[in-house]
Amino acid sequence: MTGKHKFKDTDMQAVIGWVLRIGVIVSISIVFYGGVLYIIRHGHEVASHTKFVALPTFVQLGGIFKGILDYHGRSIIQFGIILLIATPILRIMFSVIGFILEKDRLYVCISLLVLLIIFLSMLNGHVG
Amino acid sequence: MSVTEFTLIILAGSCFAGFIGSLTGLGGGFIIIPLLTLLLHVDIHFAIGASLVSIIATSSGSAAAYVKEGITNIRLGMFLEIATTTGAVIGAMLAMFIPTHLLAIILGVILIITALLSLRKKVELIIKPKDGWAEKLKLNSTYPTANGTVHYSVTRIGGGFVVMWFAGILSGLLGIGSGALKVLAMDTIMRVPFKVSTTTSNFMIGVTGAASAVVYLQRGYIDPAIAMPVVIGVLLGAMGGSKILVNSKSSGWLRWVFVVVVVVLASQLIYNGIIGKI
Numbered sequence: 404m405t406g407k408h409k410f411k412d413t414d415m416q417a418v419i420g421w422v423l424r425i426g427v428i429v430s431i432s433i434v435f436y437g438g439v440l441y442i443i444r445h446g447h448e449v450a451s452h453t454k455f456v457a458l459p460t461f462v463q464l465g466g467i468f469k470g471i472l473d474y475h476g477r478s479i480i481q482f483g484i485i486l487l488i489a490t491p492i493l494r495i496m497f498s499v500i501g502f503i504l505e506k507d508r509l510y511v512c513i514s515l516l517v518l519l520i521i522f523l524s525m526l527n528g529h530v531g
Numbered sequence: 532m533s534v535t536e537f538t539l540i541i542l543a544g545s546c547f548a549g550f551i552g553s554l555t556g557l558g559g560g561f562i563i564i565p566l567l568t569l570l571l572h573v574d575i576h577f578a579i580g581a582s583l584v585s586i587i588a589t590s591s592g593s594a595a596a597y598v599k600e601g602i603t604n605i606r607l608g609m610f611l612e613i614a615t616t617t618g619a620v621i622g623a624m625l626a627m628f629i630p631t632h633l634l635a636i637i638l639g640v641i642l643i644i645t646a647l648l649s650l651r652k653k654v655e656l657i658i659k660p661k662d663g664w665a666e667k668l669k670l671n672s673t674y675p676t677a678n679g680t681v682h683y684s685v686t687r688i689g690g691g692f693v694v695m696w697f698a699g700i701l702s703g704l705l706g707i708g709s710g711a712l713k714v715l716a717m718d719t720i721m722r723v724p725f726k727v728s729t730t731t732s733n734f735m736i737g738v739t740g741a742a743s744a745v746v747y748l749q750r751g752y753i754d755p756a757i758a759m760p761v762v763i764g765v766l767l768g769a770m771g772g773s774k775i776l777v778n779s780k781s782s783g784w785l786r787w788v789f790v791v792v793v794v795v796l797a798s799q800l801i802y803n804g805i806i807g808k809i
Contacts, residue, residue: 415605416598423595423737427588431766438759442535450537450756458751480755484584487762488744490591491737498609509669510606517612517738524620525745 415501422497426490430483437479444476492521534756540571541760549589549768554775555789556729557649558736559765560586560707561642565796568635568809573757575631575638575809579706580753583744585765586708590736592766593773597730602674604727607685607717608734610668611695615713615735616742618699623743626704627750635804638705642797645711646790657724662686674727683724691721703743708736 461470462481470478495518502510548562560582567578597603626634661684665671670685685691694716698709710732717728747753803809 412605413601416601416603419605420595420599423591423598427592427595427766431588431763434759434762437755438538438763441756441759442538446533446535446538448534450532450534458754462755463751464749477755480759481753484753484755484758484762485748487584487587487591488741488748491587491741494591495609495612495738498605507669510609513609513613517609517616520613520616520620521738521742521745524616524623524742525749527620527624527746 410501410504412505415498415505418497418501419494422494423490426486426493430487430490433483433486434480435483437476437481437483439476440474440479441476492518495521537571538756538760541567541757542764544570545585545761545764546768546771549585549765549770550772551768551785551789551792552765553589553593553769553772555649555786556710557645557789558586558708558710559589559769560705561646561793562796563761563765564638564706565642565800567757567761569796569799569803575634576626576747576752577754577757579626579634580744580747581758581761582706583740583747584753584758585762586706587737587740587744588762588766589769590708590733590740592769594730594734594737597733600675602726603730603734604670604672604674604723605734606668606672607670607723607727608731610670611692611716611731612735612738614692614695615699615702615739618696618701619703619739619742620746622700622703622705623746624703625700627746629704632804632807632809634705635800635809638707639797639800639804641701641705641707642793642800645709646793646797648711648715649786650790655718655725657681657683657722662688664688672727674724676726681724683722683727685721685723687720687722691716694720699739699742702736702739703746706743706747708740710736 460466461475461478467478467481471482495514499511499514502514544566545563548559552559564578564582567573568575665685665688673680673682698712702709713732714728717723718725
């Protein structure tokens with residue numbers, strides 16, 4: 404970027420487009436890889452999802468990293484899903500930066516407010 | 532049924548749902564939740580969790596393309612996301628307390644209403660008079676067409692905001708994108724041009740979905756074994772659908788097929804909900 408170049412809406416559109424595209428490609432690739440592992444290992448077992456049962460700890464938020472280290476297929480899938488859920492949130496963070504560069508204070512605040520609502524929602528899930 | 536069979540059935544069904552959902556512009560959640568609950572007897576909370584993940588994927592994937600073309604109104608989307616995310620969080624929390632059979636009935640009713648709404652004739656009206664709030668919030672914008680750049684103004688911000696809030700609640704409660712309601716809020720109430728309202732709605736669905744998905748994730752309602760084939764299938768189907776959409780113009784009869792399929796599935800949901808089988 405040259406010194407004279409001013410950050411504009413079109414630049415932000417390009418950046419947001421890339422964030423979304425890369426986020427989807429990376430997370431879906433991880434989901435697919437974990438899925439292949441899971442099917443190879445558990446494909447012959449009997450499927451049962453009729454009733455709500457607590458998920459194993461290695462796919463829960465607390466145990467997922469240990470699950471990945473233990474190379475559980477479902478932990479890897481869940482990690483990909485978490486990245487996918489994080490993609491639109493990352494998009495908002497990039498919008499915040501974009502609006503700061505455009506010196507649009509109103510929309511810096513609006514974007515931060517949306518981020519705050521999502522973070523409060525995360526906290527609430529932990530408490531409740 | 533073995534895990535492999537179960538996964539392949541969901542994959543095929545999700546592919547079909549994503550394909551039809553993208554052709555009609557109503558999203559894959561419409562078919563995928565009834566398919567999982569009615570046919571495969573999956574707990575409806577797991578079905579909603581998987582559907583949420585899939586709408587985030589399709590919304591983000593297609594938004595990437597539209598945003599670059601400059602059709603999406605990023606400011607309008609950002610502003611209305613205050614309403615949809617607040618609604619989504621409330622909806623996701625409500626879903627934890629509502630019994631499954633009641634969720635099934637609500638979902639059935641909403642599916643029928645949205646499917647019927649999608650048949651209505653649309654009238655486009657691009658307005659020029661300036662609305663004070665739209666000016667302050669910098670919501671008026673332009674978008675590129677074959678005949679050059681079109682300038683448009685946005686109006687009735689308050690009404691649009693309230694409908695968006697409601698759309699957010701439904702999205703969090705039922706795991707659907709509520710794209711139809713979002714588009715309704717934007718083009719009927721706020722007088723946003725069709726192309727802008729559909730792409731901006733799509734842009735917002737990912738963030739709305741993420742706001743409720745974090746709640747579902749923490750409550751243990753996102754089962755990777757179910758979400759994996761759903762998200763991959765819906766995404767593949769939607770990519771196929773968007774390729775065809777460019778070439779075919781006769782989406783009229785297809786919409787009718789879709790409406791019939793949705794109404795049949797939704798009636799099943801309502802029936803099973805009432806007799807308590809879900």
